[in-house]
Amino acid sequence: MRYFFHIGYKGTNYRGWQRHPYGVNVQQTIEDCLLKILKVPVAIVGCGRTDAGVHASQFFFHLDVEKPWAFDMLFRLNKVLPPDIAVFDIIPMVGMPHARFDATQRSYDYYIHTYKDPFLSSVSSLYLLNNLNLGAMAAATSLLPLYSDYRFLCLTPAEHDSTICHVTAARWLSDKNGDKLRFQISANRYLSRMIRILVGKLLQVGTGALSVAEFESYLATEKAPKALSPAYPQGLFLSKVTYPYLDLPARNAFSAILQNQTDDYWQVV
Known part of the structure; x- marks a missing residue:
């Protein structure tokens, strides 16, 4: 059974x-x-x-x-x-459904705080970045569902049978003060370090170190990045797993301090 x-x-x-x-x-x-x-x-x-x-x-x-x-x-x-x-x-369960292979969508949240806070240090990533261009970050993020080959945004593409991932949704949110950020992404699958690499590159877009056009060239597999630096791990949460026969709400009460905020705490960038 x-x-x-x-x-x-x-x-x-x-x-x-x-x-x-x-x-x-x-x-x-x-x-x-x-x-x-x-x-x-x-x-x-x-x-x-x-x-x-x-x-x-x-x-x-x-x-x-x-x-x-x-x-x-x-x-x-x-x-x-x-x-x-x-x-x-x-x-x-009835029959032999598979926890890994039957999942149709996985969603992740990545949390960032831009000021030092000891109570967030293990559940959110600290980036002391001021004046991020959130508009540019949102523009770059909106490109993710338009492309499916993420080989240039993966740490070890040769270890995967395929580098095709179908991103169904991606966006940035911010608190009203702009000092906490939340990146959300949903896809059928992900490659090694893919989400953390994406966050790292999108932060580079926000600082002006990387243009939206250059970020898109990675998605279009026209140009490979010179280096891949995944964002810190502690800000990343697997937040939702969906099956054709099972779609349970996440138990947010267990989640990090940052996730316990109500939905109206966060504003879409």
Whole structure:
């Protein structure tokens, strides 16, 4: 029997979602906790990957078991998991839907604050940038859905079978004072470090170091950037994962301080 687990996590203390031997990761942490509860080793399959230090307001993984458990798994798992990982829902599925391959859209938020604030340092990226040209950044961002080959805005394009990504929406938002920024993007898939690279380049557009036309040349694969510098990881949140058969709202109460603001706190640039 297959279950989908709807979770969220703060990625500060983890070397990403996926299991690997190079440090503590979210997947292994959850699998170890499930081992304590079920008394047998299990393997879970996540809806994607996140980099070291990146957070997830919404994330799904699936788990297969021979028969349903006869106890409150939601309560037990949350009790043994560390405070920075939370399980919101456990959903029994019909058939064998796949947490990763069945996802049709993933949305991310990237948060920036332009003044030093110790309470935001782990959930938003500090960029001491004044007088950003938000109009130019918005103009460059509006180009993203018009192109689909992101090979020049990927750290390791050769590692991907395809560099085609279909961006369905992208925009910048700002608070009323203009000292907090929020980048939102939705697509069917992403390449390695793609969102953080995009944010880095769009900030260069905002400072005038990069023109909108030059940014578009990367999207049109006419010209490769001289260097790729991904934006800091701590500002990035996987915020929404959508399936044809499952479309749950994110549990924003778990999310970062910055995400708990109401929608009218943010204004579209």
